[in-house]
Amino acid sequence: MTRSRKLLAATLAALVFLGGLLSGCAQSPSADSLKGPAKEAASAVRTASLTVDLRLQERATAAAATTTADDMLKGMQSATDQLEHFGAKTQDEQSLRDSMLAIFSTISRSLLHARDALAAPTSAPGGGTDLAGIAQLPAVQGELRAATEQLDELMTKAGIQ
């Protein structure tokens, strides 16, 4: 092995070691691990809420609004998957995880309702306005806000910023 190769191998080994060390130090396998999915879920439900607002004001198009709602549903799915793979070590962690899963389920349901309401046409075939499509949005907005409040409450209780 030449000198330059030895140097390269040593540098790579040092980087891998440092990476391992940092990843070990970065997160304790506790409630900290729930922070990621919780923040992802909070961001998703707030995005959906803002989108519904913008659609109610007729600022967002139906295509853009449904795309956003679809994206947020995928985000919620990813957050739920992370949470389901979280191995709770104590009774408190188990309880926190279960409470969070229940709220995630509520959020996913409200996101589905939001997506369906946003996808509903707001223009009737004759050129008028289809009030049924728009009428669903305030109710959906209420659902999203209630879910946001529940999640915020739990995050505060768990000490997640």
Added chain:
Amino acid sequence: MKRLLGVALGILTAIGGFVDIGDLVTNAVVGSRFGLSLAWVVLVGVVGICLFANMSGRVAAVSGRATFEVIRERMGARAGLANLTASFLINLMTVTAEIGGIALALQLASGVSYMLWVPFALIAVWLVIWRVKFSIMENVTGLVGLSLVVFAVALFLLKPDWGSLASQALHPSVPSEEGPGTYWYYAIALFGAAMTPYEVFFFSSGAVEERWKVKDLVQSRINVLLGFPLGGFLSLAIAACAAVVLLPAGISVTTLSQVALPVIQAGGQLALAVLILGVVAATFGAALETTLSSGYTLAQFFGWSWGKFRRPAEAARFHVAMIVVLLAGVAVLATGVDPILVTEYSVVFSAIALPLTYLPILIVANDPQYMGKHVNGRAVNIVAFVYLVIILVASVAAIPLMIATGAGA
């Protein structure tokens, strides 16, 4: 008059062509999580790209050959191969991200899943590379990409607290919800997004395509020194829009649809239409540039005939290489991987590969055999050396930070 118009067109194209999917996503992510506290990185990145793009343009104009070709000859096959491997892999990731970006923008316009738009994006990119003249291709995408000015307009319409934005930018600090590791991870990502290697290879190969001579250096310098900084302002406007609307709402950007929300809030459906046009043009232009860049680096390394100024039959391997790159990018997207995730990783890996791209350029730009009296001046070399140190630090820190922060999670 004609010369003045040429200069103006060059500047506008440089502004419109500066922002790609990496800049769009990274700036929006950073704005939604850190406000403008990482604005200084955009400044550092823009100065860096101006410095090295100008250098590689000068190498091409003086030697009449593309930078990569000269690097291969000047530094030998092994150094050339290291440079090729790093830049080619980053290019491949960036092509994938840009095609995904085109498809995501079309989904935003139509509501039809982006996966269905990917084949159309592939065919459109290939057709333009195959059929359209280099200058038309570059100017049209750059000019239409200027539609992204809608971010700056939206920022004014949102009536932000300018004092607070200025304070975030001028007194950078790590927000309480984020750790220092995440802050520095995104600083590196933003730096990588601004200094993507493909930009310099495309710039220098483009100079050969357009047959630049020494007399064209002034125009090229104006394009770079005015166009890129103004493009940097667009990047800041993207971050500022996210900082004004998304950060206070507790929304962290993970999708392109979220990037659009501040613009929709400010300007409604008309602004959204302009934004989609701008995103399609910017990502389409960048897909063309990265695909060409992949072809350029491969052809220049192996000594194949290359260039759009030649008929495809006269540069067959160059064109086949680009088709393979496009198909590889689409194959990656077909696995269902999130294009935004590919974008986020591509900018960080760009930062990792930066020393392999920029050190050889600096060496060649100082070689009188190629550059004659146009070698770098002392001041340029001092600044370039400082940048090499920054680039090296960013490159070495990127992987440990990526692991430690869970890729900025």
